[in-house]
Structure formats: C-alpha cells, structure tokens
Amino acid sequence: MTFRIAAAALALLALPAFAKSEKSRVVQKALRHSVRIEVLVKGKVERSASGVVVATEGDTSYVLTNEHVVQREGLSATASFQVVVERPKLHRLQARVIAEGKVPDEDLALLAVYGEPLPPAQLAAEEYVDVGDDVIVVGAPYGRALSVSSGIVSQLEVDEQDPRIQRAMKTDAPIGYGASGGGVFAVPSGRLVGVVEGYRTAKVAFGGLSKDEFSFDVPMPGETFLAPPSKIRAFVLRAGVGRLAGLKEGSVMAGTAPLAAPLAGGQ
DSSP: OHHHHHHHHHHHHHSOSOOOOHHHHHHHHHHHHEEEEEEEETTEEEEEEEEEEEEEETTEEEEEEOHHHHOOTTOSSOEEEEEEEOSSSOEEEEEEEEEEOOTTTTOOEEEEEESSOOOOOOBOOGGGOOTTOEEEEEEOGGGOSOEEEEEEEEEEEEOSSOTTSEEEEEEOOOOOTTOTTOEEEETTTOOEEEEEEEEEEEEEEEEOTTSOEEEEEEEEEEEEEEEOHHHHHHHHHHTTOTTTTTOOTTOSOTTSOOTTSOOBOOO
16 A cells, blocks of 8 residues: 555656646747737837737748727827837837728738747638637737737628628627737637727716716627638738748638738838
C-alpha cells in the first residue's frame, strides 16, 4: 500500500504544474494578432479603437479595422494614425490607411503598419463558422489595454438565394466602447471568423432622491454586430493583400462583393 501511494505521488509530481485549456491557448495567440488603433490630431489621441493583423510583407504589416474608426469627418484637423502593439512589449508604430469600405454596407478599413512584421491571424473560410460556435473577442474598450470576452456566434444571416454567402453575424460576447475593429476568433482553431462592427445599447436610468436622473448606456447581450468571413475575405482581396493573407482569387463566395469595385481612397 505504501509503495502504491508513493508511486501515485511521484506520478502527480511528473505532471505539468498546470495545463492550459483550448480557450486559453486561443486567447494567447489572439492577443498577439491584435492591436489598439489611435487616431491623432495635432499629436493628441482623438479617437481609439481596435484592430487585427491579417497579413505581413517584409517589415510592413496590414491591420484590419472599421471604416468608421478611420473616418476623418468631424475631426478638427488632419489626422495621423498609429497602432499600439502590446505583446511581447508595449510599443507604437506609425500607420497609414490604404483601403476603405463604405458604411454601412462595408464598415471595414485596412492600415499599412511600418517597421515591424507583426504575426497575422489566419482568415477563416465561410464553412468554418456557424450558429452556436464558441468564439472569443479581443478589443481595447475605452482606449485601455486589450481585453478578452467570450461567447458564441448567436446569429448568422445568409443570402436568400445562396446560403453559402454570409451577410451579417452576431455574437453574445460582451464588448464595450472602443472594441470596434476587434477580432473575433474561433475556439479551438484560433482562426479569425469576424470583426466587430458595432453593438446595440440599452439606456439604464436611476432616479435620485433629488429627482435628478442618472443614466448610462450598456451593451445589450447578443447584439454585437460582426463582419462575417465572406465580407472579410472579399474586402482583403479587393484591398490588394489577399495573396499575403493566404487567399486566392475566386476563393470568396460569389456575390459577397464586386471584387472589381474600387475602394474609397485612404490617407
């Protein structure tokens, strides 16, 4: 008996101190694919959001985010852009907008980031996502450090004529302001299956003793809107970096976007 107990104790000691879950491994990889985006006016951060690296060539990396993040309307002066890389060490790199879609149909934009080859995420094909799939979302709410939430694909809207073509997608993973452009990654594959486009909020109000009302907006569960794989792949191809992202012409479902249509000019 004593021998058996000793042998069992030695076997336990031989095991790793801890074993990471599939989700944890996906999170660690996804954080390295993700960046924060800062829009600067006169040297000061005017707007911040999130982005995900989708391709690299030499010392230039390409980051996908939302068009509404990089729009210059409403800014007081000419804007410049930089990305904040958090891992393995926090630093900033200059960026330039090279391709833009048109809101609301294609709320996507692509930035070229100079000076460092950042690790790109693998783009998921259309068949890699379905309702009920586990996902994690990486974003930088309120301009703070990257954070992670998890949930499932709660809705997938497809074309009436061809169900292989995805029009829109939702997740119930909670997010906050500033998570726009953040990547949505499948568990356990780690592939990029979506990009956060926006979310619906509900107003919560409290009446004080002095009848002064305090209110704030909170994201509604299940109402986070995403660009699905069809839209992401079509945009990346049209932006001219499809080959760098591992895509081939004709690999996108027909009807997702006119590949010959020019993108709006970027800064």
